[in-house]
Amino acid sequence: MFESKLPNLGTSIFSQMTALANQHQAINLSQGFPEFDAPELLKKQLNHYVLEGFNQYAPSSGIVRLQQQIAALIARKYHNNINYEQQVTVTSGATEALFVAIQTLVKEGDEVVVFDPAYDSYQPAIELAGGRSVHVALQAPDYCIDWQVVANAISEKTRAIIINTPHNPSSKTLKAEDVSALKDLVKKHDLYVISDEVYEHIIFDKEAHLSVLTDAELFARSFVISSFGKTFHSTGWKMGYCVAPSELMKEFRKIHQYVTFSSFTPAQHALADMLELKPEHVEQLNEFYQQKRDLLIEALKESRFTILPSEGTYFLLLDYSDVSDLDDVEFCHWLVEQAGVAAIPLSVFYSTQSHDKVIRLCFAKNDDTLKRAAEILCQL
Structure with missing residues (x-):
């Protein structure tokens, strides 16, 4: 059987x-998908690159122009000048990036702290890596994190913490005190962070998105996951990316190359054009x-x-x-x-x-x- x-x-x-x-x-x-279509420029450029013959494998880590535009976006928004060649990998959606990051970090018997309500791909990916999810439940109506509860959930087997901000499904965002508490636990217990930031450009009431990318000490032990599908109303394209320190990204790419190898080439060129020519869309x-x-x-x-x-x-x-x-x-x-x-x-x-x-x-x-x-x- x-x-x-x-x-x-x-x-x-x-x-x-x-x-x-x-x-x-x-x-x-x-x-959670938009009822409206992707921007006209993005669709036009996709069609252009298909017709111009950009239809073969892209480099496994992504085309250089797109990596550069991602790095430029991060520099503008988070004031972090990353190395696009060594620290950015384009993926077939954010879910692939999450899966690969989890496989990179988690070994047999490891534990990963997950906040419920949680995106449903986290736990299966952890289990497939041989790990175990340790769930910390957040409650209505505020869905705030009690960091003492998180501290109590950490054991000698804990390998990583997965955060998601802005958070799906609660629609809450992490605040400065949350980032500070997370950083303290990471330092104290020698942990890693997987930061799911696919809604990073959708935050309200003039508040700033507190990305892991804004904190050098925290970023040094993190994988940051983003989604073009959420940003450009094109969820069906399944295009995302991961940003991480060079040493972590080197290991990430070893697994990524055997999951999808590379992602949809014409879309990568179209997305690079969109980021370069229409930066106001993100803004x-x-x-x-x-x-x-x-x-x-x-x-x-x-x-x-x-x-x-x-x-x-x-x-x-x-x-x-x-x-x-x-x-x-x-x-x-x-x-x-x-x-x-x-x-x-x-x-x-x-x-x-x-x-x-x-x-x-x-x-x-x-x-x-x-x-x-x-x-x-x-x-x-």
Whole structure:
């Protein structure tokens, strides 16, 4: 009998809810992808490079122009002058970068601290490396990290801590005191950090994104993961990158070359052009998504939902305690089947049972879609 390496995994909640949304012709605010298209320049340049014959393997670490543009972006935003040749690797999406970073660090018996609610790729990648996830649960409504609880969770087997800021699904961001506490634990216990920063350019209310890249001491022991899909509304391209110190990146690339070897060549050229010719797209992303967040919040003001703060990402959390007594999974099924709006239950992001009555909505949608969804939700 075949023995599964991941026996507890099935179809993801994202696939389930999208299938239900399609089945019931519901408004899909569940899966986190934009309803609108990628920028015209990006599509035009992709087509240009395909037609010009840029269709063979790129260098495994990425084309030089794109590595240079990534380094230039990091210098502008985080005042960190990295070595693009030695410290930047282009990947087939952020999930590949996360997987490779975890495989690079984690050995048989190692432990990795993960904050719940957590992106669902972390734990399987840790288990496939022979490690064990140690989950620290964050609770509604503030989802703040108690660093003493984290300290208590660290053992002699702990190898790394995975952070995610802005955080999916809670939409919270790490603050200066969080970075300071993380750095203290890393130094004290000789740990590494995997920093999932795929929503780094979507942060609200004029707050700064506190990237690991802004702290030289912390970056020296970190892998930083980013996503072009989130930044350029092109999640289907599966393009991302990892930035790390040269010694760590050398080991990262050993594994990356046997996972995808290299990533989609025409897209790399198009992304390099986009970063060089339209830097304002990245600079305006905060404002673009804040308008959508604020529109949805305003449209939901007369509803019976309690709206939780969204500090970043393109997600908004709603507490439905005044709407239903169902648990969050049952409520999301009812919501899509009976009301015609698809959302994601937050409990699926926890390793242990969560009784919070909280759902996640994606507002990376056209304004009319958000208004129609809010109108339905206000009638509940």
